[in-house]
Structures are given as structure tokens and as C-alpha cells.
Amino acid sequence: MAFALLCLAPIFVMLTRVGAADLESLGSERTLALLGRTLKLGLHSTIIAVLIGAPFGFLLARTDVPGASLMRPLGIVPLVLPPLFLAITWTAMVELRGPYATAIVLGVNTFPLVALFTAKAAARIDARREEAALLVGGLRSVLRMELPLLLPGVLTGAALSFAFTVNDWSVPDYISSVGPKFNVYADEIFANWQLEAATGKAVVTALPLVLVTLAALLPALGLRRRGALATLDGDFRRPAKLQLGVWRWPAFAFCLAIVLFTVAGPVARLAYEAGGGSRGFTVGAFKESMATTLEFEREFLANSLIWSAVAASIAVPLALIIAHAIERIRGARLLEPIVLLPIAVPAILFGIGTINLWNHDLTAQLYDGNGMILLLYLGRFLAFPVLVLSGAVAALDPRLEEAAELAGAGPLRRLRAIVAPPLRPSMVGGWVLVFVFAMRELDAAVLVPAANHTVIFKAYNRIHFARDDSVAALCLLILFFLVLPGLLWSLFAREKLEVLP
Amino acid sequence: MPIPPPFRLLSACLVLLVGSVTTGCGGDDADVVIYCALDQVHSEPLIRRFEERTGLKVRAEYDIEAHKTVGLVRRIREEQNRPRCDVFWNNEIAHTVALANDGLLMSYDSPSAADIPETFRDPERRWTGFAARARVLILNTDLIKDREAPDSMWDLLQAEWKGQVGMARPLTGTTLTHVTALYDIIGEERTREYLQGVKDNEVHLTSGNATLMRQVREGRMHWGWTDTDDYWVAKSDGFPVDVVYPDSGPDGIGTLFIPNTVCVLANAPHPDAAKQLVDYILSAEVEEHLAKSRSAQIPLHTSLEDMPHPLDLKQIKPMDVDYQQVGAAINARHAELKEFFLD
Numbered sequence: 001m002a003f004a005l006l007c008l009a010p011i012f013v014m015l016t017r018v019g020a021a022d023l024e025s026l027g028s029e030r031t032l033a034l035l036g037r038t039l040k041l042g043l044h045s046t047i048i049a050v051l052i053g054a055p056f057g058f059l060l061a062r063t064d065v066p067g068a069s070l071m072r073p074l075g076i077v078p079l080v081l082p083p084l085f086l087a088i089t090w091t092a093m094v095e096l097r098g099p100y101a102t103a104i105v106l107g108v109n110t111f112p113l114v115a116l117f118t119a120k121a122a123a124r125i126d127a128r129r130e131e132a133a134l135l136v137g138g139l140r141s142v143l144r145m146e147l148p149l150l151l152p153g154v155l156t157g158a159a160l161s162f163a164f165t166v167n168d169w170s171v172p173d174y175i176s177s178v179g180p181k182f183n184v185y186a187d188e189i190f191a192n193w194q195l196e197a198a199t200g201k202a203v204v205t206a207l208p209l210v211l212v213t214l215a216a217l218l219p220a221l222g223l224r225r226r227g228a229l230a231t232l233d234g235d236f237r238r239p240a241k242l243q244l245g246v247w248r249w250p251a252f253a254f255c256l257a258i259v260l261f262t263v264a265g266p267v268a269r270l271a272y273e274a275g276g277g278s279r280g281f282t283v284g285a286f287k288e289s290m291a292t293t294l295e296f297e298r299e300f301l302a303n304s305l306i307w308s309a310v311a312a313s314i315a316v317p318l319a320l321i322i323a324h325a326i327e328r329i330r331g332a333r334l335l336e337p338i339v340l341l342p343i344a345v346p347a348i349l350f351g352i353g354t355i356n357l358w359n360h361d362l363t364a365q366l367y368d369g370n371g372m373i374l375l376l377y378l379g380r381f382l383a384f385p386v387l388v389l390s391g392a393v394a395a396l397d398p399r400l401e402e403a404a405e406l407a408g409a410g411p412l413r414r415l416r417a418i419v420a421p422p423l424r425p426s427m428v429g430g431w432v433l434v435f436v437f438a439m440r441e442l443d444a445a446v447l448v449p450a451a452n453h454t455v456i457f458k459a460y461n462r463i464h465f466a467r468d469d470s471v472a473a474l475c476l477l478i479l480f481f482l483v484l485p486g487l488l489w490s491l492f493a494r495e496k497l498e499v500l501p
Numbered sequence: 502m503p504i505p506p507p508f509r510l511l512s513a514c515l516v517l518l519v520g521s522v523t524t525g526c527g528g529d530d531a532d533v534v535i536y537c538a539l540d541q542v543h544s545e546p547l548i549r550r551f552e553e554r555t556g557l558k559v560r561a562e563y564d565i566e567a568h569k570t571v572g573l574v575r576r577i578r579e580e581q582n583r584p585r586c587d588v589f590w591n592n593e594i595a596h597t598v599a600l601a602n603d604g605l606l607m608s609y610d611s612p613s614a615a616d617i618p619e620t621f622r623d624p625e626r627r628w629t630g631f632a633a634r635a636r637v638l639i640l641n642t643d644l645i646k647d648r649e650a651p652d653s654m655w656d657l658l659q660a661e662w663k664g665q666v667g668m669a670r671p672l673t674g675t676t677l678t679h680v681t682a683l684y685d686i687i688g689e690e691r692t693r694e695y696l697q698g699v700k701d702n703e704v705h706l707t708s709g710n711a712t713l714m715r716q717v718r719e720g721r722m723h724w725g726w727t728d729t730d731d732y733w734v735a736k737s738d739g740f741p742v743d744v745v746y747p748d749s750g751p752d753g754i755g756t757l758f759i760p761n762t763v764c765v766l767a768n769a770p771h772p773d774a775a776k777q778l779v780d781y782i783l784s785a786e787v788e789e790h791l792a793k794s795r796s797a798q799i800p801l802h803t804s805l806e807d808m809p810h811p812l813d814l815k816q817i818k819p820m821d822v823d824y825q826q827v828g829a830a831i832n833a834r835h836a837e838l839k840e841f842f843l844d
Contacts, residue, residue: 030844125713170708173670177707178721181670183843189673191839193575279739355579368585442565446572460565461541468738496563 002318003386006379007342010353014203017422022200026208031188035208038185041103042166042216046155049109049161053114053270054154056258061119065251072119073483073490075255077263079112080436080482082456084170085475089266092273093377095177102172106165113164114157127237142242143244152223159220160479163213167346186346191322193348204344213344218337221387262376267479273472285469293473300455305481307370307454308438312431316379319430324387324419327393329400336390339383350380351444372448377438384437385430393419428493432485441483442482525655528722531560533774536573538564539761544590545795551781562586574600577766581605584768587775590761590782594630595678597618598828599764600665601627607766609776610748613783616803622762623825629753630824631758631783632669632791632798635817636679637756638745640724645743651724654747654754658698667705667713667725671696671838674709675728682822683832687755695798696841706842718742728759729812737795737811746817760801 056075060068078086085107090096096105125146133145176182189209192202244251244432275286294301326332342350354376358367362430366372396419404414422425442460445451459474515815538543541563548561548763557726564573573597577586584779589606591597600606613623613675614629621630638651651657657666662668699706705722707713714731716722719745746756763782781787786807791798 030840032844069692173708174712177712178667178705178716180703181706181842187843188839191835192844194835306842337803352575352579355576359580359583359585361583366582446565447576457565458541 003322003339003382006284006375007382008338009352010347010357010379011341012353013356014199014349014353018200019201022204025201025204031185031205031208032185034185034188034340035212037183038166038209039101039212041099041106041172041184042162042212044100044103045110046158046162048075048104049111049114050154050158052107052258053157053161054150056111056120056255057115057118057157058122058150059251059255060115060124062239063244063251064248065244065255066248067252067256068351071255071259073486074259074263075115076112076486077479077483080440081266081479082172082440082442083109083168086266086477087171087174089269093265093269096175098176099172099182101500102175102182105171105175107161107166107170110161110164111258111262113160114154117153117157117160118150119153121150123238125149125239127239130239130242138427139242139244146161153188154427156220156223159216159223163216163220163344165183166212166216167209173354188476189346194221200353206349210341210344214337214340217344219339221336221340270472270476270479274469274476277468277472286473289469289473290476293470295456296411297474297477300453300458301477301481303453304439304455307373307377308435311374311438312434313436314374315378315382315385316427316431319382319389320420320423320427321416322382322386323389323393324415328398339386339390341383342380343383347380347441347443348447351376351447353443354379355447367448372422373445373451373454376448377434377441377444380441380444381434381437384433385427388426388430388433389423392423396422399429428489432489437479437483502579504780506817510746516680530558531771532557533587533778534560534562534585535590535711535778536562536564536577536586537590539590539592540796543791543796546614547787547790551778554781555777557777558779577605579601579727581768582761582777582829584766584770585773586766587769588763588765588778588782590763593678594628594762594763595681595826595828595831597628597764598825599831600624601625601764602629602829607767607769607772608780609765610782611776611783613780613785614699616785617801618777618803618823619822621758621801628762628764629764629779631801631839632675632788633758633801634675634728634730634796635730635758635799635812636675636726636747636755637716637729638724638747639714639727639735640743640745641720641722642741644720644723649708650743650745651748652745652749654695654726656747657704657726658695658702662723664701664703664705665723667707667722669713669726670706670708670842672835672842676726677831677835677838678759678827679726680838681831682757682820682827684830684834685826686820686822696838714742730801733797733811734795744801744812749816749818753818757820757822758799761798814830 034402059065060072060075065071083106083366086109087096090105118477129145130142133142137144168183169184169185172182172184173187179233186209189206193203207253239324272281274289275281276281322339326336354372358372358375360367401414401418409417440456442456443450446457451457455474455478459471459478462471462474515825530707535548535549542671544563545561548559551557552559562573573589573591577584577589577600579655589597589600601623604794608626610626611629614631617629617631621633623629637703644758651659656662656776657668671677671680678737680692680696683695687695690719702765705713705716705725707725710731711734712723713725714727717725717727718735718738724745729744732742732744736744748754749756763779765772765779769775785800785802788798788800788802789808792805792808792810798815799817800806800808
């Protein structure tokens with residue numbers, strides 16, 4: 001019920017606005033060409049994400065590459081950055097133009113998805129299989145044996161990368177600001193929201209991309225199920241680090257280059273701008289702009305942190321109940337694809353649906369207050385912890401719950417005492433996902449009152465008129481708080497964070 | 502009976518949710534609600550000043566540049582069955598005219614607007630224009646150097662500038678309004694000829710006017726169309742840029758002004774306070790403040806004609822444009838431009 005109300009109702013409210021005449025706008029030669037170009041862009045950026053992410057994830061998860069423990073969390077940073085940040089900082093550093101540059105930026109933005117899934121698949125290969133392969137034919141034999149086992153993970157990450165990429169319009173638009181214009185289908189969707197009073201047509205325009213996104217996400221769900229996900233029943237033996245020998249340093253150079261190129265470069269550029277940029281960088285100016293920005297934007301940072309944290313804290317227990325129901329109630333698994341809908345629809349459609357759903361006299365207090373932004377965050381992002389936790393529940397041995405039931409434990413007690421404890425890393429991972437996506441949410445949130453008081457709103461507001469140094473300083477602060485929860489967990493928790501479905 | 506732990510957890514979540522609903526900003530405690538598309542950095546201090554003077558509590562909600570006003574206009578349309586907004590302060594005019602034409606605005610003849618020229622006022626007083634920006638050419642002076650600077654919109658199509666100049670893709674914001682106005686001013690055929698020329702001459706199409714300004718100031722383009730506020734930001738930040746008010750000669754069509762507009766919404770929840778706020782926003786004092794800000798807005802009050810201004814306003818020949826016509830045509834033109842540019 002909670003999921004239906006928060007996540008699905010805004011979408012269905014919008015679907016009720018579609019009339020038969022609106023469907024005529026589908027399928028013109030021009031829009032089909034846009035869709036074709038978008039699919040091609042998605043494919044290219046996914047290939048780049050795989051080429052970077054698969055070796056990066058495998059090397060850092062399973063081999064003796066120096067500095068792996070540091071580079072592995074750093075490699076996730078591009079994913080938490082809004083892709084437009086990457087595009088702006090990169091084009092400021094190098095001449096990046098045209099469709100291939102667009103594919104590179106989007107591929108780099110999403111390669112952590114491939115890396116994370118690859119790493120997870122690699123970490124679940126049983127040590128005994130690996131030892132046997134090593135005995136038979138050395139490292140080459142191990143890699144040949146592991147490739148098919150890694151493939152579902154790589155493909156899952158690739159499918160997610162594709163889904164993220166085809167929905168982005170800001171990066172193609174920005175990168176093709178100089179040189180031949182490169183339009184994508186998401187441009188068409190945004191353009192139709194611009195002026196058309198006919199909402200139905202705008203909703204219909206979004207449908208092909210929603211279908212493409214679902215077509216990418218559904219196989220990802222299937223792959224995860226088939227997946228190479230070992231159960232946690234105690235029979236599994238964790239594999240040892242593979243010794244790369246002479247390949248250790250080239251592998252290190254590869255991973256370091258990825259981190260420098262995708263994380264250190266953009267962050268250094270932001271720091272350079274914050275310290276004065278082309279007008280003359282000084283450490284003093286950098287410190288001053290950071291301090292001033294923190295002082296001015298403290299309230300908005302606090303709002304974003306609190307609302308994102310509250311949304312994440314509400315989302316996780318709700319997600320646990322929903323995920324457990326999906327896995328354990330007969331037939332409920334068929335409903336899992338529906339969970340993907342809020343991720344697949346354009347943000348602006350979801351935001352307008354939320355207005356239509358909640359702007360009534362009965363819910364006036366909710367609509368006008370801060371609760372609205374929580375409802376929006378939950379509606380948009382509850383799907384992430386549901387997917388993470390349903391994957392984790394699937395990997396749990398159900399016999400433990402059956403034993404507890406025989407011993408007289410009720411469903412809620414079983415959930416608390418049997419299911420939740422081993423899922424703690426996944427629960428925290430789900431919390432982090434909601435927190436991060438809520439912190440950077442703009443397109444839907446801008447439609448509700450409380451969004452005016454968030455720090456990402458302020459950042460985008462300042463891009464137009466504020467000085468570049470203060471905008472860069474604010475971006476750095478946002479980036480710091482985006483990675484902070486994951487960083488704290490990595491530093492102080494003994495368990496690994498599970499952020500994958 | 503003790504509450505089972507999972508319920509405790511859920512209860513805590515609900516308490517958090519309810520707590521956040523009933524506290525904090527928003528709600529019906531505001532005396533007047535304004536949706537403001539002008540950049541927050543400029544409009545917020547003025548709104549706070551109004552609060553201090555009148556004691557009225559204003560809830561202000563802003564838009565972001567990237568949304569090109571779409572967020573707030575959409576909200577007004579979607580909320581029309583239960584309006585939450587009293588006053589809409591738009592940073593352009595076309596969407597406001599479209600809202601008026603759809604019956605979403607009420608008439609209010611503000612006494613503060615008495616000396617604003619009729620060109621910038623709706624005959625039915627559903628909206629009033631003030632504090633304008635002008636559509637201008639921004640030049641990179643380091644790149645132009647000894648070359649002859651452009652002085653007309655048609656220079657964009659000259660072969661000598663092929664691949665060196667730019668404009669925002671005319672599907673949003675002031676560039677859309679500008680092109681829509683051109684259909685009226687120079688006629689449909691010549692406008693289409695101009696747009697075809699834009700494509701043929703490999704004019705760079707940026708994601709917005711601010712992006713274009715950044716490309717020019719950093720030397721990636723020689724010059725291009727933008728708004729006076731973007732030009733002035735680059736100029737005051739010390740970049741090597743200059744401005745041209747195109748087609749200002751005796752036979753030229755002049756420079757398009759795009760005013761801010763303010764209006765009261767039909768069925769506004771707080772109509773009296775809304776009118777007070779509109780009176781303040783339309784005052785000469787607000788225009789003067791905006792003229793002196795980093796956005797260097799151009800005052801429209803005749804009483805401010807002689808005020809010192811960072812731009813050389815005497816150089817500008819205003820384009821004679823019918824804003825009602827532009828607002829009425831913008832949806833149809835947008836559809837046509839989308840077919841042409843979104844390919």
C-alpha cells in the first residue's frame with residue numbers, strides 16, 4: 001500500500017491525463033530518429049562504462065593491486081556526481097565536443113555501476129573453484145573460468161548504465177553547445193513539457209523512453225536472480241586475492257588513471273575554480289570561498305542533509321517489509337518489475353503527478369509543508385532500497401525463518417530477529433542510496449515548495465549569476481556531503497557496504 | 502502490551518514524517534505567496550525588504566535557470582483547481598501572456614505602474630512589464646580585435662563568421678521569445694530564411710544564454726546572441742567582452758526588450774496582500790535596485806529614464822513589438838521550431 005501510494009499513484013494520476021488524440025503524436029520520423037540516436041548513444045556510453053568498469057571492478061575486488069582499498073570507494077564518486085557537473089568540469093579542462101565526447105562523459109558517469117556489479121560477482125566466486133583452476137592452468141585458467149561467472153554482473157551493471165544514460169539530456173545538450181548540435185529523445189520530452197498546455201501529449205512523449213528504460217532494467221533484474229549470487233548459508237568459501245605478479249604495476253597504473261581521470265580531475269578543477277580560477281588561484285582565496293560559502297549556505301546544507309537522512313531512514317524499514325514480501329509471498333515476485341517504474345519515468349512527470357495527487361484540501365498541510373519533499377523523495381527513490389534488499393533477502397536461506405516460525409516467532413519478530421541482522425550492510429547500503437539520490441534530486445523536487453530550501457537548488461540557482469568561485473565551492477561542499485555517509489561507514493564499520501540490488 | 506520492535510521502528514519513522522509535515526517552512530501561515538522566476542539572488546532581498554516594511558509574511562518560491570521558468574509555470578497550471586500562488590513574478594513575458602490568455606490571471610491596475618509605457622502593460626491589466634533585459638550580441642574583444650564587429654542580426658549568417666558564432670537553441674527562454682517576435686517583425690518567410698541560415702552557417706547552438714556567454718568570454722566563440730544581464734556578468738567579472746545592440750540604425754528593426762512581468766493569479770488565496778506586493782514590485786525603487794544589481798536590468802519607469810546605468814542605454818533602439826501577439830503565438834512557434842531544431 002505504501003509503495004503504491006508513494007511511488008505508483010503519481011504516475012497513474014498522470015496516465016489518466018492521456019487522451020486518445022495524444023497518442024497520435026507518437027512515432028513521427030523525427031522523433032524516431034531522435035530515439036534511434038539516443039539508443040546509439042546509450043549503447044556507446046555503455047560500452048565505455050563496461051570497458052572501464054569491468055576491469056576496474058575486478059582488479060580492485062580480487063587482485064593484489066596496491067591501494068585497492070582506497071581506490072575502490074573513490075571509484076564510486078563519479079556516480080554520485082550529477083552528470084552535468086562532470087560535463088562542465090571536463091569541458092573546462094579539455095576540448096570535448098560531439099557525440100563521442102558525450103558518450104565518454106556518460107560512460108564515465110556510470111562506469112561505477114559496472115564496476116560494483118563486477119566486483120560483487122567476482123567476490124562471490126567460491127575459493128575452491130578458483131583453487132582448482134589455478135592448479136590446472138595458472139592465472140590464465142582462473143580468468144577463463146571466471147569470465148562466464150562475471151558476465152551476469154557485468155551485464156547487470158551495463159543494463160543499469162544504459163538506463164541512466166538514455167534518460168539524460170543535460171550532458172548532450174551542454175557538450176554540443178559548441179560544434180554540431182547533438183539532440184536526444186529526452187530533449188523532446190523536456191521540450192514538450194515546456195509550453196504544451198496539453199499534458200497528455202507530454203506524458204505520451206515520455207512513454208517510448210520509459211519502455212526503453214524498462215527494457216534495459218528488466219533483464220538486469222533477471223540477471224541478478226540467475227546471478228551469480230551465492231547464498232549466505234555458510235557453505236561458501238571466500239576467495240583469496242589473486243597474485244598478478246609482473247602485471248601488478250600495469251594494473252595499478254590502469255586503476256590509478258581511472259581514479260585520476262574521473263575523480264581527481266573534476267575535483268581538482270572545482271578546487272581550482274573555488275580558489276580564483278583563471279583570475280589567479282591562491283590557497284587563501286580557496287579557504288575564503290569555502291568558508292564564506294559554508295557560512296551562507298549552512299541552512300540549506302542542513303535542510304538537505306536532514307530531509308535526505310529522514311527520507312532514507314523512513315525508506316529502509318518500508319523497503320525491508322516490501323522486499324521481504326516480494327521474496328517470500330508466493331507470486332509476489334511477479335510484481336517486482338513494477339518497483340522499477342518510479343525509476344524509469346522522467347522526474348518532471350513524477351513531480352507533476354505528485355502535485356496532482358497531493359494538492360487537495362484534505363492534504364493541504366502536507367502539500368504546503370516540508371512533508372511534501374519527503375513524500376517526493378520516498379516516491380522517487382524507495383525503489384532503490386527495495387531492490388537492494390530483495391536481492392539480499394533472496395540470498396538468505398529461508399530455512400532459518402522457517403525454523404523461527406516453528407518456534408513460534410511471529411512475522412514481525414522474524415523480520416527483526418532473523419532477517420534484518422544479516423542484511424545490515426544492505427540496509428545501510430539502501431539508506432546511502434536514498435540519501436545520495438535525495439541530496440542531488442532537483443528536476444522533480446523543484447516542483448514542490450520545500451525544494452527551494454535545499455542546497456542542490458541553491459547550487460543550480462547560483463550557476464547563473466553567482467561568481468564562479470562560490471559556485472565551485474558549493475559544488476565541492478555538496479560532493480563532500482554526498483560521499484560522507486559511505487566514507488564514514490568505510491572508516492568505522494567492520495562490514496562492507498552493500499549498495500547493489 | 503509492549504509494541505513489537507518493527508512497529509517501534511515504523512512508529513519512529515511516522516513520527517519523523519508527521520513532525521516534518523507539521524513544522525518548518527510553508528503551510529498556510531504566509532500572508533502572501535509569490536512564485537518568482539527571477540534569479541533568487543536578485544529577488545530575495547527585495548522580497549525580504551517588503552516583509553520588513555509591511556509586516557506581511559511572504560512565502561517565496563523560486564525557479565532555477567536550467568528549468569527556463571517551466572517549473573513555476575507548470576505548477577501554476579497544475580494547481581489551478583486549488584491555487585497556492587498569489588503573485589507570479591516572471592523573468593520574461595511570453596509565458597505570462599499565455600497564462601493570461603488561458604484565464605489564469607486576474608486584472609489589477611497597479612498605481613505603481615502609472616509611468617510604465619503602455620507597450621509593456623496588458624490592456625486588460627492582467628500583467629505588467631518592468632525591469633527589462635535586451636537581446637544583444639556579446640563579443641570577445643580579444644578574438645575580434647581588428648576584425649569589423651557585427652552590428653546586425655544578419656551578420657550571424659555571414660560566411661566570414663561560419664562556425665565562429667553562436668546562439669542558444671531557440672526552444673526555451675528569451676531566445677524562443679526573441680525568435681517568436683521575429684516572425685512578427687520581419688515576417689514568416691524571412692524568419693525561416695534566417696533560421697535556415699543559422700543551420701547553414703554552422704552557428705553553435707548552446708544550452709542557454711548563460712552557456713553562450715561563458716563560451717564567448719572564454720574564447721571558444723567570437724560572438725553570439727545573449728541577454729544584457731549575461732553580458733554584464735561577464736563584463737563585471739573582468740572578461741574581455743563587449744556588447745553590440747544590433748540593428749540600431751535608422752532602418753534597423755531595433756533591439757528586443759524582454760521585461761520581467763508581474764501578475765496576480767485568478768482565485769489567489771490572498772488577493773489583498775497580493776496587490777500590495779505587486780505595487781511594491783512595480784515601484785521605481787525595485788527597478789532602480791535591479792538596474793544597479795549584477796543583472797543590470799533596464800528600468801522602464803519613465804521617471805528613471807535619466808538614472809545612471811552600467812549599460813549605454815542611449816545606444817539602444819527598442820524593437821517595436823506586440824507582446825500580446827508574441828505570447829499568443831509562442832506555443833505554435835515553439836512547435837514549429839522544435840520540428841526544425843530538434844532533429
